[in-house]
Amino acid sequence: MALTNEHIKERLQQQFGEQVSEWEEHYGLLTFKAPAEMNLKVMQFLYDDEELRFRFLTDLTGIHYPNRASEELCVVYHLHNMIDNIRLRMKIYVPVSKPDVFTATQLYAGANWMERETYDFFGIQFIGHPNLKRILNVDEMDYFPMRKEYPLEDSTRIDKDDEMFGRGEL
Amino acid sequence: MSESLTRHHIKLREDSLEKETTTLNLGPTHPATHGVFQNILEIDGERVLEATPTIGYIHRAFEKIAERRPLYQITPLTDRLNYCSSPINNMGWHMTVEKLLGLKMPKRVDYLRVIIMELSRIADHLVCNSVIGVDTGALTGFVYVFQYRERIYEIFEEVCGSRLTTNIGRIGGLERNFTPAAWEKLDAFLRDFPAALREFETLLNRNRIFMERTIGAGPIDAERALNYSFTGPNLRAAGVDYDVRVQQPYSSYQDFDFDIPVGTTGDAYDRYQVRDMEMWESVKIIRQALEKLKDLDPSVYHADAPEFYLPPKTDVYTKMEALIWHFKIVMGETEIPPGEVYHSVEGANGELGFYLISDGGRSPYRLHFRRPCFIYYQAFPEMIKGGLLSDAIIAMSSLNLIAGELDA
Numbered sequence: 001m002a003l004t005n006e007h008i009k010e011r012l013q014q015q016f017g018e019q020v021s022e023w024e025e026h027y028g029l030l031t032f033k034a035p036a037e038m039n040l041k042v043m044q045f046l047y048d049d050e051e052l053r054f055r056f057l058t059d060l061t062g063i064h065y066p067n068r069a070s071e072e073l074c075v076v077y078h079l080h081n082m083i084d085n086i087r088l089r090m091k092i093y094v095p096v097s098k099p100d101v102f103t104a105t106q107l108y109a110g111a112n113w114m115e116r117e118t119y120d121f122f123g124i125q126f127i128g129h130p131n132l133k134r135i136l137n138v139d140e141m142d143y144f145p146m147r148k149e150y151p152l153e154d155s156t157r158i159d160k161d162d163e164m165f166g167r168g169e170l
Numbered sequence: 171m172s173e174s175l176t177r178h179h180i181k182l183r184e185d186s187l188e189k190e191t192t193t194l195n196l197g198p199t200h201p202a203t204h205g206v207f208q209n210i211l212e213i214d215g216e217r218v219l220e221a222t223p224t225i226g227y228i229h230r231a232f233e234k235i236a237e238r239r240p241l242y243q244i245t246p247l248t249d250r251l252n253y254c255s256s257p258i259n260n261m262g263w264h265m266t267v268e269k270l271l272g273l274k275m276p277k278r279v280d281y282l283r284v285i286i287m288e289l290s291r292i293a294d295h296l297v298c299n300s301v302i303g304v305d306t307g308a309l310t311g312f313v314y315v316f317q318y319r320e321r322i323y324e325i326f327e328e329v330c331g332s333r334l335t336t337n338i339g340r341i342g343g344l345e346r347n348f349t350p351a352a353w354e355k356l357d358a359f360l361r362d363f364p365a366a367l368r369e370f371e372t373l374l375n376r377n378r379i380f381m382e383r384t385i386g387a388g389p390i391d392a393e394r395a396l397n398y399s400f401t402g403p404n405l406r407a408a409g410v411d412y413d414v415r416v417q418q419p420y421s422s423y424q425d426f427d428f429d430i431p432v433g434t435t436g437d438a439y440d441r442y443q444v445r446d447m448e449m450w451e452s453v454k455i456i457r458q459a460l461e462k463l464k465d466l467d468p469s470v471y472h473a474d475a476p477e478f479y480l481p482p483k484t485d486v487y488t489k490m491e492a493l494i495w496h497f498k499i500v501m502g503e504t505e506i507p508p509g510e511v512y513h514s515v516e517g518a519n520g521e522l523g524f525y526l527i528s529d530g531g532r533s534p535y536r537l538h539f540r541r542p543c544f545i546y547y548q549a550f551p552e553m554i555k556g557g558l559l560s561d562a563i564i565a566m567s568s569l570n571l572i573a574g575e576l577d578a
Contacts, residue, residue, distance in 0.1 A: 026509055026510040027269060027510075027512075029512060056396060056399065057399050058514075058540065059512075061525060063535075064536075076525070078523070078525070078540075085417050085418070087512070109398045110397065110399030110400075110545055110546075110548065110549075112548055113544060113548040114545065117544075121233075135225060136225065136226035136229040136577060137226065137229065145231070145234060146233065146234055152234060152237065152238040
């Protein structure tokens, strides 16, 4: 029998009880929240279980929600069971003051750069990562640019000095 | 491998301060790397002991820029990911938004998109395969097949007006129907291309020098490839038949009958072969799409969704509704539902995913591109370790690294 979202949910609730929460199904993709310190345990369970077999890490990324008190930063894992062809999304939340998350590199070699990228842009500290340094930005950068406190310039602003761009009056 | 790694060619005096290996800076601009890639190699003679890739030279912060743009203005950003096959990126993005909005495309739009996407897959694979030829010393094939890439670009030009960074299609369909000239060019391409590809194959497929250079260069086995989250031709060359077009069909790919070629060893030769076979499959798909299109109303090229699909410019100047919709779409005043959507398409390099989070505003709250290049390039040091320096070059070109996709 093919694996269904309901069954995955049931198995995870059986194993972790109330610790896995915020179940959602966006466009058919089962989504849940796990406690930050449990991320490896849940992923290991999903990996090892002979029925669930989520052994492919499709994507790993971060999101910043400045309004969610003490869980401002979110790490999203997209997992894929290629045998039953079903996807799963796991989210964990950490406070921006102490953004510590266990690394998934032991489980998935591919998580290495994805975590470096997430660190680079959101400042999430992946504990146990073999080489956690910036990957796309320059090493000297002292902030995490994808956080919401660094908005892009308003494209409608009018206070710009055109002279600096060679368009103004001389 | 272990023996070659321990055997050092340079013998030094006991008290020497020199080291026995050589550090070689390959890139960021190097004629053999086809793009801005830097690798700091530790080599012993010709053997690569260690490689440290540095990336980010053309990082343009697309994900950040996208947080301030209305959805339709993000299409040109996707052009610049894998710029060898921009239409696939464009359409992947459009389909992501359509999934969020709950739009359903007419069959004809799906098939037209399939034709364009398969053409760009051919263009992309042509570049990759002919460049492997160039890196092994065979320039002829490269110059020869580029004529056909040019003809694909001419078709794109007929369909959307531009060639490389296409910005092709719109959210809700294509911005215009295929012109008669586009159909003619497509027919001519389908007539001439198979013979050219066969001739190209005779140059390389059983070429002694080419085989010697590519077989065993930069191999990766299926288990490691999966662990490294490989997708696309590079994963299939290792023997895993994962293809998004089949596993999660989009744009009516389920209506088509085609094979997924797989390799066994995951080395440069298998990657070359998989891409080669895929071009034949793409031709097959385009032919089927042309057949299917015969039964459909030839005037349909977009969905009936005036609130999201930009109206034709002539209507904007003459009709009130069109003017209103045009204004609303351009000013980003359309109602975007809040939600989270992950949509992926089979890009020329693998699973190209779009993770879009909308909070109901005019631009995405967060947009993340799952770029296949970025993910599989991290396996590069492992793939070339213990091999020759010249194999590393072949491994890199056979992975089809595109700097734009790597750095986003």
